[in-house]
Amino acid sequence: MVNTALLNGDSVNYEKTGMVSKVLTFSCVDGPGNRLVIFLQGCNYDCITCHNPHTINHCDHCGDCVAHCPTNALTFDDSPSPKVIWNEPLCTQCDKCIDVCPSKSNPKITLYSVQQLLDLTKKHAPFLSGVTVSGGEATLQLPFIIEYFKAIKGTDSLRHLTCFIDSNGSLSEQGWNKVLPYLDGAMIDLKAWQNETHLWLVGRDNHRVLNTISLLTQHNKLHEVRLLYIPNKTDLLTEVDAVSDYLKTLPEHVQIRLNAFQHHGVIGEALTWEKCSKTQMEEFEANLVQRLGRKVITPSIYT
Ligand code: SF4
Numbered sequence: 001m002v003n004t005a006l007l008n009g010d011s012v013n014y015e016k017t018g019m020v021s022k023v024l025t026f027s028c029v030d031g032p033g034n035r036l037v038i039f040l041q042g043c044n045y046d047c048i049t050c051h052n053p054h055t056i057n058h059c060d061h062c063g064d065c066v067a068h069c070p071t072n073a074l075t076f077d078d079s080p081s082p083k084v085i086w087n088e089p090l091c092t093q094c095d096k097c098i099d100v101c102p103s104k105s106n107p108k109i110t111l112y113s114v115q116q117l118l119d120l121t122k123k124h125a126p127f128l129s130g131v132t133v134s135g136g137e138a139t140l141q142l143p144f145i146i147e148y149f150k151a152i153k154g155t156d157s158l159r160h161l162t163c164f165i166d167s168n169g170s171l172s173e174q175g176w177n178k179v180l181p182y183l184d185g186a187m188i189d190l191k192a193w194q195n196e197t198h199l200w201l202v203g204r205d206n207h208r209v210l211n212t213i214s215l216l217t218q219h220n221k222l223h224e225v226r227l228l229y230i231p232n233k234t235d236l237l238t239e240v241d242a243v244s245d246y247l248k249t250l251p252e253h254v255q256i257r258l259n260a261f262q263h264h265g266v267i268g269e270a271l272t273w274e275k276c277s278k279t280q281m282e283e284f285e286a287n288l289v290q291r292l293g294r295k296v297i298t299p300s301i302y303t
């Protein structure tokens with residue numbers, strides 16, 4: 001839990017805004033307990049296997065999606081600058097706009113101020129253990145996250161809520177150091193072991209990810225490491241000795257979660273890849289657990 005004494009004297013910029021693609025007011029899979037989850041738009045990875053590819057790029061307001069909306073929930077405003085406006089009450093979430101977007105983006109973005117998000121958090125607080133910011137890659141909007149977490153820790157009725165980040169681990173040490181005073185925990189993805197495999201899968205190497213895991217461990221803020229298993233594509237099984245030796249160095253309380261590659265939401269080349277079956281996941285789990293000597297979390301559903 002964050003030491004609230006650290007927060008004395010901190011002022012909060014309640015007007016700071018963030019680009020939010022979705023808010024879940026209740027989730028039990030995005031960190032411990034019941035959580036409010038805020039999905040922020042934008043990502044610095046371009047994962048072949050991304051199951052939310054429309055969260056990667058920012059909308060450039062080209063307007064191509066407007067005519068495809070069957071409920072007129074999208075309109076184009078040309079002044080003072082070209083802008084697509086989303087009218088949420090008219091939206092049926094059919095996602096036709098996402099399907100036609102040439103930029104792999106999403107016009108359904110809401111600009112939330114810290115104050116608006118704080119009000120939403122207060123409304124749901126009686127049912128929550130904490131809040132999680134996710135993405136896209138949440139830490140691309142770090143100043144907004146910091147103000148939001150500061151606001152929670154500075155509000156008597158919300159201070160008990162834990163503040164978590166779900167991240168691809170690409171944030172620099174300098175960036176993590178800015179948010180650490182307000183952070184209770186983080187979930188980090190380790191998508192491949194060999195640097196070349198990671199680079200091929202996500203478009204960036206994994207040095208930052210390993211540095212992030214190490215830094216968060218030092219500060220006792222690492223909640224979970226997630227491994228994405230893609231049979232015959234990722235190197236987590238062929239490198240299982242090295243992976244388990246590495247995971248053994250993490251404290252016992254850090255959860256290891258195995259995610260199975262599925263096709264839901266995926267576009268492009270990865271749709272031709274084999275999905276991870278329950279049997280394949282059990283094989284990977286058995287190999288890992290035998291070497292690791294501790295339990296890991298596996299998916300309960302395979303599509
Ligand atoms: S969501 Fe895509 S298609 Fe629609 S305005 Fe933005 S960039 Fe253009």
Ligand code: SF4
Pocket residue numbers: 068069070071072073074086090091092093094095096097098108
């Ligand atoms: S998801 Fe909403 S905004 Fe997009 S096309 Fe469907 S109704 Fe229109």
